[in-house]
Amino acid sequence: MSKRPLLPLLIAAGLLLVAINAAMGIWSHRLPFRIKLEQIRASHDANIVFVGNSLLDGRIDHDILARTAKSRCASLNSVNAALGAVDPPEQRLLFNYARRLNPGIRTVVVGFFDFQLTASDNSRAVDLIGNRLVGVDRRFSAREVASAYNFGLVDRATMEILRWSPMAAYRGSAWKEVELLRRSMGTMGMPAVATNSMGRVSDFAGLEAADTQAFDKHAADFLDNLNQFNRSYEWIFDQAARSHTRVVLLLMPMSPYHRSAFYSRPAWPKYLAAIESLAAQRGYGVIDASEWIPNDDDFADHLHMTINASKGFTARVGSALTAMPDR
């Protein structure tokens, strides 16, 4: 066996890692979560913040909301902190970032569907990918991120590696390209499948309950122990209470399919009544917009209303918010 100098190999390997990390850092500069953070940073003097996931992301028209409020002699200057493909801990981080930059926020609207408000979250650092990696941004301290996820020592260390290594953090960006290649090859010679800006329409069925039994079980689990929301939302509500900020829970518009398949179940009205009761005890407002959009064509899939439909939705949200008492 021939002897090879170790040092040049180590140097080359180190340079390679640095190069890949630098490339991934540059490549990932325009990820949606970074764009969202910049949008929040660009906001100023907002007095209302929207929190949620892809159902609300891009679905609030700032100008329509302001005009609607003005026509009712009110003022709603919004910042939309909702971001697609995130869970409650990321929503908490985005909310807090918006709140830090806009101390005048006096209303927080949390958009939700199904059991989003009460489902538990047990995310590990290795689960974080795509927009869920918002916590790697230096705008959030390691302590704040660890607190948002309730991380233990191992997950804190993993998160620190992700924060220092773009190659590890943004692996999803590379995987996405392979997935797109796989999808394009998979459709060769096959009938076209419906897609929207977020992916394949059929894939979003994965965000709904697997079946009606699973849906009923979610509802029953909460009804058996109906005293609190998800811990990230509890944190948001606690911060809101400290700053005398009004909390509004907004049940997002659902497609006729979703309402027929799930919200027509006997378990759903019971669950929603329990949520409304818990909200009323704490002085939160509730807007049930689930039936606001009756047309299937106004939905990009079972869950997401189209951008076009969101304009009318925004106006109705504005009207409902201005009709509510301040606290």
Place this chain on the structure above:
Amino acid sequence: MTFTRLRATLEFLGGERDDAPLLLSGKYAWVARCAVWMLAIVLIYFFSGQSSKFIYIDF
């Protein structure tokens, strides 16, 4: 690089032959070996997410 050299290099990398071709045995063979490992690492990196179930693709 001629096709024959490329074939010899690929066969050596694949374990088909024992004698290293000039590219992988000369003075700057370590550079070529680095390039081979770099290619392997990048390919593994890109294709290691195949067990992930993608719903959203816009991130």
